[in-house]
Amino acid sequence: MTTVGDYQRALDAACREYETLTKQRAELDGRIAQLAQTIGSLTRLCGYVPTVPMGLTEACRMVLKAAGHPLTALEVRAQLDAMGVDLSKYSSDLSAIHTVLKRLTKSGEATFVARGWDKPGYRWDLPTAAPPTARHDSKKGTSARGTKKR
DSSP states (O other), X not given: OOOHHHHHHHHHHHHHHHHHHHHHHHHHHHHHHHHHHHHHHHHHHTTXXXXXXXXXXXXXXXXXXHHSSOBOHHHHHXXXXXXXXXXXXXXXXXXXXXXXXXXXXXXXXXXXXXXXXXXXEEEEOOOOOOOSSOOEETTTTEETTSOBOO
């Protein structure tokens, strides 16, 4: 016969596995972004034309993910240029990049970082998804989100 304790142990195991896999996915996303940036740069250096056009927002995401540290809009533009992203269609490419970075910040994908010794930059925030269910604290009778047990 299955008990509540069995369910709690299963829930704890599932939550731990979920957290582990989410961390692994974030690491893989960062590596994939680095490889995509490398492929873009090497494609350009070889004189090839990319067959799949990339939007500015996705390109900025890729640059921030691959960087691993905060970048200014100027640094993002330099990386985009190195990857071969065509910014000529924008009358002010830096303004477009700033707009994208602000939107990524507003959506929670990036964070604006004020750096005292340098110009402020933007850092990719790896999404840390919470498990779809809350963990239960049997001592308090509440879940991690503060809800009471039924």
